[in-house]
Amino acid sequence: MLSGTHNLITEKFGYLFEPELIEAIHSNMLLKEASAGTVLIEIGQTFPGIPLLLSGSLKVFREDDQGNELLLYYIESGDTCAMSLTFDPKLLKSTIRAVVEEDAQFLIIPIAFLDKWMVQYASWRSFIISSFNHRLTEMLDTIDSLAFKQLDERLKNYLSDKVKINGTTSLHLTHFEIAEELNSSRVVISRLLKQLESQGNLILHRNKIEMLLF
Numbered sequence: 463m464l465s466g467t468h469n470l471i472t473e474k475f476g477y478l479f480e481p482e483l484i485e486a487i488h489s490n491m492l493l494k495e496a497s498a499g500t501v502l503i504e505i506g507q508t509f510p511g512i513p514l515l516l517s518g519s520l521k522v523f524r525e526d527d528q529g530n531e532l533l534l535y536y537i538e539s540g541d542t543c544a545m546s547l548t549f550d551p552k553l554l555k556s557t558i559r560a561v562v563e564e565d566a567q568f569l570i571i572p573i574a575f576l577d578k579w580m581v582q583y584a585s586w587r588s589f590i591i592s593s594f595n596h597r598l599t600e601m602l603d604t605i606d607s608l609a610f611k612q613l614d615e616r617l618k619n620y621l622s623d624k625v626k627i628n629g630t631t632s633l634h635l636t637h638f639e640i641a642e643e644l645n646s647s648r649v650v651i652s653r654l655l656k657q658l659e660s661q662g663n664l665i666l667h668r669n670k671i672e673m674l675l676f
Contacts, residue, residue, distance in 0.1 A: 467493055471569070474516050474540055483583045487514070491569040502560040509546045509556060511570040515539050518566030519627050523559045523643075532608075533620075533643045535600040536563065536627050544597035547576060547590060563627060614654050616644060621664070622676040631673040 468488045476484060492511070496502060498518075503509060505525055513520075520537040522545065537543055537560075545558050579586040607616050620643070624633050641651040655671070658664050665672040 467491075470516055470567075475514070478589055479585045480583065483579065483586055486575075486579065486583075487569065487571065490575060491571055493567070494570055495565075495567050496562045497565050498562050500562045502562060503546075503556050503558070505557060505559050506555050509573065511572050512546050512576060513537075513543055514569040514571060515541050516567045516569065518562065518564040518568075520560050520566060521563045521643075523561070524557065525559065530645050531559070531642055532604070532645050534558065534604055535597060536623065538627065541596075542589075542593050544593045546573075547593065613644070613646060613650065614657065617651065617654050618658070618663070618676075620644060621671065621673060625673050625676045631676070633671045633673065634669060635671055636669050 468484070471484055471487055471491075475487070479487070491514075496518075502513070502520065515537055517539050519539070520543070522534045522537065522543065523531045524534055525531050543560060545556070576590070580590060581587075607619065611619075617640070620640070621633065624635070625631055637652045637655065638648045640646075640655075641648045644651065655664070655666055659666050663673070663675045665674065
């Protein structure tokens, strides 16, 4: 199992990290698996460590005082969660919720190694900085979407992202689930989906959406 895990790390991150860092990750990580729908980190909890995703995908949410959720970004295979890189588990609580989108296999790296490896390995430092930049861009896109885009355009972008993340044009989603993630109502989402269907963008089925244009 240990050699198998080492091979998984090398396969996913070998093109990014030098062999010494691969060995350091393998020696200090915890290998975890979680099925779709599992909440990996809840608002108010402390981060158990830095996640490195080997397979599957995660989605990251914020929540307001009334319990309304807003989807911030997705984490795909080969990524980490930039929010976890900012937390000292002794001092700060999570302000986000991370939920498994597709069955996931991932590594947990103790947060204590974040700063140590930033100094010790140039590839780790580049990876962390790149992750911050990428997530910042995605969160700015989310802000732009809320501030400047109509809900119908946000819905089309959301469905397009789902196709890319899941690797299929058949999306098993309810109108209520979409409404929750876009912080809207089921009635409004159903109306917009009907409009997109009449425009030839998709076909609606019971609890499934078949994307035609995305």
